Amino acid sequence: MTTERSDTIRSLARGLHVLSAINRLGAASLNQLHQETHISRQAILRILATLEEEGYVRRWLNDGLYRISSISPGVSRNFAQLTLMADIIAPSQVELMAQLDWPTDVAVLDGDRMAVCETTRRQSPFPFPLVRAGHRVHILQSAVGRVYLAFMEEPEREALLTRLRLSLDPYDTQSRKREAVARLVEKVRSDGFGVREPGYVAPGSGHGASMQALALPIFQGARVAACLSATWFARALSVEEFVERHLHDIKAAVAKAEMLIASSGIELQA
Template sequence: MKTIDALARGLEVLRSLDERRGQSLAELHRVTGVPKASLLRILDTLEQGGFAWRAIGDRRYRRRVSLIFRPGIDDALLGIGEIAAPFLESLRMKVIWPSDVLVHRNFRMELVETSRRQSALNVAVYAIGYRVEMFLSAPGRAFLAFCSDAERAAILADAAAHPPQLARARQVLAGELPAILGETRRLGYASRDPLFGGTEDKPMHVHDDGIDAIAVPAVANGKVLACVNLVWPRKYRLKAQIVADHLGDLQDAAGAIAAAAARAPKCSTE
């Protein structure tokens, strides 16, 4: 029986997209053997048909999470990044500063989408899947402040069993955390610790990504689905101005992401 060559090529590309880390155009070309010009047309067709998407954070192509009949936890979390992408881009166009969306997984915050690459501003860029510590980062503190008591207790129990590598994180855990979380709830946003350089294993004098950040939770049906931040170079000392001018915009974006995720079966809020 004669096959439809164009359809066969499209299915081969779609099969190759079944990888959570995503693939670049060059990688897909190497794996499938489809010429790049044809590959671009196939990918455009798959995107328009709702079968594939291209993350703004790393420009890699992925098949849509909604195509998975029985999504696992990683698929559900990545689906929040897929949903968040247009809201992040709209937020960046409005406030200039880029943002990340992070979800809680295995006692860390995990990056699932970011608009940093689209920004002309000089800020450090982390790959999708980058894991962020809980007690010094703005997203980690936002999650801890607004998550359920059970989730918070589990995170603290893990930290007690596996103490953080950073001395500053251990100091926060030893006595400062309740006040930090109380202030976060009062203000409605979390702030990055001024002594946090961006990694969970290197102190600031060894590694400093040079950014500052605030973050808010994306909440649906009483559950924190993700946290959304705004980031900017710390040297500009803009926190007070950004809070005054753009906290409402950040909260609106987080609310829109949560509402869209709540409507999507793959991002269950149960």
């Protein structure tokens, strides 16, 4: 009994040691955890598998690093919305990846830009440029930005456009063309989705000019919590072909994401 109890306590201690290291580092690879804890890699993998299963940590899709889960039991809910959305919606992205092969991104509004929460580009069989969590794209050119703008509540939309009109960024000058913006919003709302401005290349996004993207809003109640986008090579499929082949699956992933948000019980930032 003494030996069994000692082994159990030792296993618990090692698990807490790994959890503490992840919390301290913010994001950690297997090698980093091995260096920090001096526990064997094989044992760390078993610990991580248990922590993931119990909801305390998650291995992020965009960089493969382990982070404390924002929806883990007993962990503070005081997390940025970017992290919350990454944790909640990632399961929907993983399932969608198996259906599309094309990668998907989840993004939220971050000031006057959209910020990527999580992406499956690393898992895609296609050679897409990789982006990390926090990568920011413009509102009026990106698919996620356009769909967020179109489906956000009117007072918030006007406040955002007012800020964009004061911006010195060349990509924001379109915000001053009020009729064009109104037509864009109307079209996105009519279609139910937004598409990227052809040729748009966000800073740090690699060969973005050769890519196209389509995004849908993810709602929490009446407000947009995030946007889910799928990206593909423009030469492979037209927007119309992509819609015909894949829109149904993306809508299903959005519906599941909305259910996950609702069941999480988390109040997202306004």
